[in-house]
Amino acid sequence: MSLALQTFSSVKDANAALQAAGARYIGGGTLVVRAANEGDVSVSSLVRVTDPGLSRIAVSGGKVRLGASVTMAAIARHPELATLAPAARAVGGPAIRNMATVGGNLFAPTPYGDFAVALLALDATVVTEDGEIPIETFLAGRDTSRAVVTAAGFSMPKAESFRFLKVSRVKPKGVSVLSIAALLQRTADGTVTAARIALGCMADRPIRAKSAEKALLGCKLTPQEIAPALAAASQGIAPITDPIASAWYRAEVLPVHLGRLLLD
Amino acid sequence: MAKVPVQFTLNGSEKAEFIESGTTLLHALRDKIGDTSPKGGCHQGTCGACSVIIDGELRLSCLTLAETCSGADIKTTAGLAEGGVLHPLQRAFLDAFATQCGFCTPGMIMAAKVLLDRTPNPSREDVVEALSGNICRCTGYEPIIQAVLTAARANSQNAA
Secondary structure, three states: OOOEEEEEOOHHHHHHHOOOOOEEEOOOOOOHHHHHHHOOOOOOEEEEEOOHHHHOEEEEOOEEEEEOOOEHHHHHHOHHHOOOHHHHHOOOOHHHHOOOEHHHHHHOOOOOOHHHHHHHHOOOEEEEOOEEEEHHHHHHHHHHOOOOOOEEEEEOOOHHHEEEEEEEOOOOOOOEEEEEEEEEEEOOOOOEEEEEEEEEOOOOOOEEOHHHHHHHOOOOOOHHHHHHHHHHOOOOOOOOOOOOOOHHHHHHHHHHHHHHHHHO | OOEEEEEEEEOOEEEEEEEEOOOEHHHHHHHHHOOOOOOOOOOOOOOOOOEEEEOOEEEEOOOOEHHHHOOOEEEOHHHOOEOOEOOHHHHHHHHOOOOOOOOOHHHHHHHHHHHHHHOOOOOHHHHHHHOOOOOOOOOOOHHHHHHHHHHHHHHHHHHO
16 A cells, blocks of 8 residues: 555645545545555545544534544443434444544445434534535535535434434444434424434435435324335435345335334 | 654554555554564454554554554554463463464454453453454354453452
């Protein structure tokens, strides 16, 4: 491997260096060093930022801000982020979780990026030096993005309103067959008044299950009432086929696992 | 390719080397420093054979650039034995027949060491979780899990 690593203390300088051809940002290294080890010759130099602010977790006034260099392990052990811990623990094994970052997960190709699925359900904003953009806008344009992601922000969900499920063949660690994150607002009698459902492995990046979200409105979480939502879950999906599962299999089991998540 | 200086502590000894920029810690340890205990398996972060402990945290040396480790405290399996006496984990792996080809063993032991350092009396589930990033194609895991539990029991008996 022949890669020049450039280290900067500021995001601004790193952004300038990233404009060079062949330059890629390195956070924890679990994506870009892996790519280089695989022989990806499109990567000729790596850029990193040592600003400690990128590793900061801020929880205040119901808002959460995760620096882009915050690791999955840091989220999983943070006492105020217990609601998100299942999504952070879904990423890799212990060593990977000590390295994999929030920023990197936003760029992780399917079947990886389980935490980004959670961030999508949480309606997160992605922060760069240019400002904040909705995560859906960011995910749509991530392949051509050249700006260093500095943080992700979202409103802290109530524990009872956020649900996350990763389905894998190998426990406790395995690559995703699929992952689902759901943010549900319900009235006191359990009627769903708002729903955001995000899916992993159902496209080349995390996507919303908008038809299912719509079908859930006004429902109580009973097998009968969620049936239309489960039937609608497969609309607009284009699951991947990989050694873990075929697109057909993923599409077949999606309603089953979504049902389990909603009825849990 | 320009060479860059890297300085860190490896198993208690100061190491200073000039390496090519972009060199992984795995290559730096094996090819420059001569510590061949971390094994290069998949080079993709999947198998865990290259696991080392950096500043108390389990990390994959195949995905870590050596330059990013300047000033770090790095521990590998080669540094576990003291005065010719095997570490309890190493002894337990031998006694429990938890090694077969042995390729995964250093990574398994480092993952287990982090676990026992933080959780001296782990449950079986704790051990399974701690080793979940390490792949073994020979033993079927059960002897490895038992070895870690045995080492934990030995530690607690020594501490009592």
